[in-house]
Amino acid sequence: MYRYDEFDRNFVNERVTEFRGQVARRLSGEMSEEEFRPLRLMNGLYLQLHAYMLRVAIPYGTFSSVQMRKLAHIARTYDRGYGHFTTRQNIQFNWPKLDQVPDLLAELADVEMHAIQTSGNCIRNVTADPYAGAVADEVDDSRIWAEIVRQWSTLHPEFTYLGRKFKIAVSASDFDRAVIRFHDIGLILKKNDAGETGFQVWVGGGLGRTPMIGKVFNEFVPQQDLLSYLEAVLRVYNMYGRRDNKYKARIKILVHETGIDELKAKVEAEWREIRDSALKVPDDEVARIRSYFAPPPFEQLDAIDRSFETKKFENPEFARWVTGNVVAHREPGYRIVNISLKPEGLPPGDITADQMEDLADLAETYSFDEIRATHEQNLVFAHVKQSELFELWQELAEIGLAMPNIGKVSDMIACPGLDYCALANARAIPLAQRISKRYADLDQQFDLGELKLKISGCINACGHHHVGHIGLLGVDRRGEEYYQITLGGSGAEDAAIGSIIGPAFSSETVVDALESVISLFVELRLDKERFLDTYRRVGAAPFKSRLYPEKLDAAA
Amino acid sequence: MPLLKDGKIVNDSWLYLDDSIALPKVGAIVVSLARWQRDRAALMARTDSVGVRLTADQSPEQIKEDLTELALVAIEFPAFTNGRGYSYARLLHRYGFTGEIRAVGNVLRDQYGNMKRCGFNALEVKSGETEAHWQATVSNFSAPYQVAADGAEPIMSLRQQRMAATGG
Amino acid sequence: MTRQVITANRLKDGLVVFLAEDGSWADSILDAQLLKAGSELDNRLVLANAAEQAKIVVGPYEIEVTETDTGDIRPVRYRERIRAYGPSTHADFARQDIPGHLTHLDDVSPVYFNGVG
Known part of the structure; x- marks a missing residue:
């Protein structure tokens, strides 16, 4: 998974310092709540019903055991022992105190995490297919491109005071596990006839008061032109999107009211102006980021593991969990495991600090130290050996996380x-x-x-x-x-x-x-x-x- | 209104001319887009500088052809949360406009950094605000992630340079 | 008969607070000052707004309450009952310091769905 270099590290540390200053000016009264509100929201901090709430970004839902342990620590120190996974593959904490939030953010920065743009009228945390890098039906690993989009969108100086929030998701499969068609921009990686990689771009999807399915604006934006195309869409939206009514301010309304053809023409015209500019993603940079998402060192395994079949036969509960929560992996002998955060009668998406720490250990043992959060408020271990599924299931059952209900009525x-x-x-x-x-x-x-x-x-x-x-x-x-x-x-x-x-x-x-x-x-x-x-x-x-x-x- | 220009608080030497007031013979003036379009010839016949003030729903595309005649474009922010002006400044910069790009109206100190990055070089400040107030909000980011109008080298190119330098 | 109390969130920690008789902000609705709509309420709102200016609270506003048979203060709107009594999702998140609202606790989670709703 992606690791910060010194540029990313400096940036996130500098952002913590900036926010520390903003909080100090709010507490000293130099800034009113009205002025502070957009600033705190852009850093994921809400003032909710009972207290403040901080939403922490998990870019495209991928995180490590070290990060999970830090989240457990934060749950204990600043929340009441829980974390809450959200539909944007993020995690949020209730009850943090305003004057402690800068310290909380500094702790996150220590493990290469932040709360940048998890709220506010800006480009939100980029989401992706939770099975990326593990599933056979993908064209490329969508997280590579989600990371490129993350960097480009982070504190973008022009798109920080948009008319409304702006959500981008990336997928690389015909199967949509990332709600692509209900995003302001949904990106689906495709290969063209020449074998080149590019994006089918969906614009103007969204839920809210006026739900709309996105429209295909471009069938194939070549991969190196992704950022210029995104910038063109965002600039057109920023200039022409409505500002008179917050319920009509999303890009879906602009698409609907302007008409697809006319808006598409505006986007294409703007794109022509900026396509051949410094926004082109250099091959070296793609290669650098790709190297972080290189497949883990899979073992050469047989497709069928005899002991696994025996265990399923002997233990119907295990068999049911396998049927319900385990899906095919592209490597022989490996499986993708969904971990349901919907145990009977408990709040969907909630997880205790103890469970977080246990899962961090399990991810190290069974899934190359990597965890995914899904938009359905569950977790995924993406690379588990078929031969170790039984042990993993037993360990999950011990911590109350072996509910086999993925996709079922109680997986709400x-x-x-x-x-x-x-x-x-x-x-x-x-x-x-x-x-x-x-x-x-x-x-x-x-x-x-x-x-x-x-x-x-x-x-x-x-x-x-x-x-x-x-x-x-x-x-x-x-x-x-x-x-x-x-x-x-x-x-x-x-x-x-x-x-x-x-x-x-x-x-x-x-x-x-x-x-x-x-x-x-x-x-x-x-x-x-x-x-x-x-x-x-x-x-x-x-x-x-x-x-x-x-x-x-x-x-x- | 005092102005923050290139990091210093200065007195504004420009006069915002109401549409109903006759053109003065001398002095730098800023007029509305409507006035500019109506009195273009008369405004260009003057020796002193002229600027145009755009409201948040007037795109600089409308003065793209006139920019060589203008020394200043003022962009209005009706609310500090209305961020259209950031894109307008980027467009002006791309059109090659070299005069003053000024943010007027409801502008917050914490927006200074982003505005500069988008090409603004002057901002209207509230009376009583000092340079120190503004300096206090300047964030020290060593490098940004994006290319913008301020020429700051983005992280992506810094990485490229480093890779080239280390040969890796 | 309904009365008003003034509520807000405390700036520093965001917690729900209520304006008390001595002008301080109390953590519990049971310590809130009961006010009559009209000039009595309006005068206290002036004080509450001053507390916002003084960086003590955020967004003060008045809510309607009734006094229960046991003399406890109960907000009329369920939104305000949830604010006063705590989240209804976990038994231990419901506020234990405020009596009278957990009477409907039963074996069905959420713990006091009927009590609040």
Whole structure:
């Protein structure tokens, strides 16, 4: 994985010094909250419902055991013993004190981490495919390019006061594990007929109040021109994006209101001006960064390990975990292991400091000292020997992290919601906890198959409810927590925005309503169909009449 | 309004001329884009310098052809969070404009560094603010990650130079 | 009958605080000063805004509360109940220093979903 050279190290240290000065000026009263707010947000610091919250960047979700141990230390010292993985492959800590944040950042800098641009109206932490470098279906390692984008976007002097936040994701596969189509810019690495590498560029996707699927702006931007193309898109957005209404300020609205062809023409015109400039990424620099992502020293192994097959046969629980959480690796004898952070009844994405330290040890032993965070608030060990899966599973089970529910109904995304967030209208985590209890039966979860359930506590959609096969959106209805149900969304390569099925349900009735939807799916399902496919086949009508029978009576 | 120019607080020798006021015979003046477009000939006939003040929704593309006639372009920041002006300054720089690029309106001290990097060389400061106030916010980054308008060598090229020097 | 109390977050640590009778900022809503809407509230808001100027708190505002049978102060809006009582996601994050809000604690996580919601 990427390691800082002295330039990166100096930069991050200098950023800590700069922020220390800003905090001092805020505490001394030299700066008002209004002036401080954008500065602290650009360094990942929020003032939430109960306290400050610091969001720490994990660029493209890749980090090491040393970094994980530091995060555990931070969880103990500044949070109440927890860390919380987010949908941008980041981790956040509640309860830090403002005057301690500069020290916290200095501790992060010691392990080559920072909180730069994890919030604010700037280019956010760049995300990538969590299986990068391990999966067979990729064109190149997306993290190489995510790192190049990270450096270019870090404290970019021109794009620090954008109209709104700006999110970039990189993938290298036809399978979308990074929600590419719902980013301000989504990049998919491709090879052209000449065998050269470049990017298919999606622009104007996003969730929030007005969810939109991105549009392909360019089928193939050659790799050396990536930064000039990004700079052209950002400059056009910065100059023409709306500033009069924060709900209409994302680039998706600019694309929608201007029209794809006209905006594309503007971007292409700007790109022509800057394409042959110092923004070209030199081959040497690509090679330098690539060298950090060189494959780890894999052993030559047989594709089938006899002891692994025996263990699966002897131990059905292990077999279920393998079926649920383990996926194919491109090297014979290796596997990619998903570690679910959705144990029964606990807040999605939460991890204790002790678990962090244990996982750091396990990553060293079993996965070349490397950990990935996923946008679905889980973790990945990308390179585990098939022959060691059983030992790893046993060790994970001991620390409560062997839940085999990846992609199942209890593997929910949930935003912090009103338990923490100052913007939320309703709670999200407690609802996830109740659903997790309701669907505690793993046999039932496996029967239901892949079912992506996503919960947001407000219309900003941090819980990605629009792209849940089933989405739940918290609303405040006359002082009560209510939840709206959306059906049919997908954040994957079959991207779709879910439709609101009808009036919202109270917090007391929403779990029953969800169960009605799921049991109807079971009745209507053909063979082993996914929920999403059944919904697409039968449409919304049967679900509406199941959920709102009184309406049917009224109409009859 | 006092100005911060090249790191020093100076008195502003330019007059912002309201659209309704007749052109003075002498003295450097800054006019609105509308005034410039309307009274272009009269403004160019004067001996003293003229500048144009752009609002946040007026792109410098609209004065691209006129830049050789202008000694100053002022870019308005209606709110310090409205960052359009940063791109406008980059465009002016790219068009080869060599006059003064001035940030006016709601500008924060902490934005000074980014503004300089984008090509601004003067900023309007609030009365009572001293050079020391502004110097206190100047961050000491040894090298930036990006190429911008200030000519600072970005980290990527510094790495290239180092690789060339060490032959590796 | 509803009353008002003034709340904010403390600048230095961000924690939720309430304006007390002696003009200090208390950590617990039970120590908040109960105010009548109108001039009594308005006068105290002036003081609260001065505390913001004085770098003590951030964003002071008033909330509506009721007095419970046991004499405890209970915010009317659930958002403010969560602020006053702590997150409902972990049993140990709920504020143990404020009685009366954990009565609905049962075996179903979240610990006091019904108590707050």
